[in-house]
Amino acid sequence: MKNLTKRQQEILNLIKNHMLDFGFPPTRADIAKTLGFKSPNAAEQHLRAIEKKGFIKILSGASRGIILNNSDNDEIPVIGLVAAGGPILAQENIEKTIPRSNNLLSNDIDYFLRVKGDSMVEVGIYEEDLIGVSKTRGHKIGNIVVARINDEVTVKTLMVMSEEKVILRPENQNYEDIEVNPQIDELVIEGSCVALLRESI
Amino acid sequence: MKNLTKRQQEILNLIKNHMLDFGFPPTRADIAKTLGFKSPNAAEQHLRAIEKKGFIKILSGASRGIILNNSDNDEIPVIGLVAAGGPILAQENIEKTIPRSNNLLSNDIDYFLRVKGDSMVEVGIYEEDLIGVSKTRGHKIGNIVVARINDEVTVKTLMVMSEEKVILRPENQNYEDIEVNPQIDELVIEGSCVALLRESI
DNA sequence: CAATATACTGTATATAATTACAGTAATAAT
DNA sequence: ATTATTACTGTAATTATATACAGTATATTG
Incomplete structure (x- = not known):
């Protein structure tokens, strides 16, 4: 499993924190707002990159359809x-x-x-x-x-x-x-x- | 905290199972589909009733905005x-x-x-x-x-x-x-x- | 040196999802 | 006896959300 970039790690942490705070994943807009992106597409593309590296799975068509791949075996x-x-x-x-x-x-x-x-x-x-x-x-x-x-x-x-x-x-x-x-x-x-x-x- | 009806308990269980399976809550449509309702509004009204009894919190405007109130102290x-x-x-x-x-x-x-x-x-x-x-x-x-x-x-x-x-x-x-x-x-x-x-x- | 990855802006659109409104019907509570 | 609760159907509108497409710019890799 490839390493995440600093920014990608930030986004993965944001997702985990959102899960802890709300019990469900953030939307692209949530991510963009939190990190100050002016376009939700910035979040989208980060998510795709993180998925490609195997840390999450994105369910297409589902809102908040982000599944964390528990790589850290807990x-x-x-x-x-x-x-x-x-x-x-x-x-x-x-x-x-x-x-x-x-x-x-x-x-x-x-x-x-x-x-x-x-x-x-x-x-x-x-x-x-x-x-x-x-x-x-x-x-x-x-x-x-x-x-x-x-x-x-x-x-x-x-x-x-x-x-x-x-x-x-x-x-x-x-x-x-x-x-x-x-x-x-x-x-x-x-x-x-x-x-x-x-x-x- | 009032008791849930049998049907309401079924829906609460469904939400918990969905959380386990996907990591995020179901939509009204998901609930309706699983339980065979022909209207998502049936799910909506059940959710309102369950919220009223204190078992969940519904975040208005947020998709899948259902927060479980962990009543069982774990x-x-x-x-x-x-x-x-x-x-x-x-x-x-x-x-x-x-x-x-x-x-x-x-x-x-x-x-x-x-x-x-x-x-x-x-x-x-x-x-x-x-x-x-x-x-x-x-x-x-x-x-x-x-x-x-x-x-x-x-x-x-x-x-x-x-x-x-x-x-x-x-x-x-x-x-x-x-x-x-x-x-x-x-x-x-x-x-x-x-x-x-x-x-x- | 070209190709690829990273890191975004900006716009737009289809669809996902909440949620309001109007009903029906049976059962439980006061 | 009437009111509230439960348990739904059915329709529809508004908003939330994913996601495609078109760019810009810089850094990294083969």
Whole structure:
């Protein structure tokens, strides 16, 4: 999907704002008035350009017939069991999706992962909890991370991370630290835990 | 707010469905066509009646100018500190509101309460966590409840509940059970904890 | 260097849509 | 018993709106 120009982005934002304010899209005249165009055709042509780039769909003949193509995916996938081999976010792993609500949880949650086992109870992460995982947030020492060792996905605290030694700590006295040599075993830090959600208490 | 007639409800549903399908409201002609009216004026008059009853607002002169009055409150209040005296849900206690997402958390959350203190750490409820509280769900023995003793609001496990003795248990070995005689102290079980949300980890 | 995209003005028109007015008929409320 | 509400048909006018066509000017791309 091509990038919008600054002006086109302004118009797309205007449409979104109009939707929020009124619950329906603006007319060409509305757009022209708001942006100070002297001709509704200016708006028309911008809309055509934005449609061409795939951000909206224009229904011909219908007044206010502008449909937003929700490119920004506003649904967060919930990952249950992770099938061996494939990527965590593979379609087969997605248990359901939940709408992103900006007010609520930090914006950089890429997915929720359902916790299995009791290895993190001492930091209040229980079996069946959903942890919000950010792929991009830096994987710093001390973070609770989602790690993949060979084909197994696990949630642990990242204690040490060097070229030949990574230590992952369960937050439960009954478990031992996991030491991995990334030059021997395949190790991927998939993301950091940034939120938690417990659906049933 | 007066009740809608069956036909009026049908039309309101039609509008909502149109919003979901297209992202904007239907025209009078759309409504007439869908419901088999031979005159757009039939739709017009229904809309006026629905507006009169407070379910929608009609913007005059605007095509598709129908605004739904979100009567079903789809925002869950988040309660921070509870001011002494008043009800928990008093406006001054509302820190923010978050949109209800049906997929995600059980539907009978009436509000979120921000947890203060560490008295419930052993069941994975930490300071600053938000607990989802249901007012209606039965306050059974063993439930984690939101209780108000005189003017203080607290979250504990309900252990015993009889006419002259109520025991509330902190889930933390460093704290003692709280025993209340409801005939001496004012005690209200405000609700049961049905979900948990941790915004920052 | 020509073609294409961007960013508009300006005019015009067909059609989309609201909305007023005039009725009919059945049912519910006072 | 009469008045208001509900639930429509039918017609028509006015306004709202999309959209085509003809331009101008600048910037970007192949």
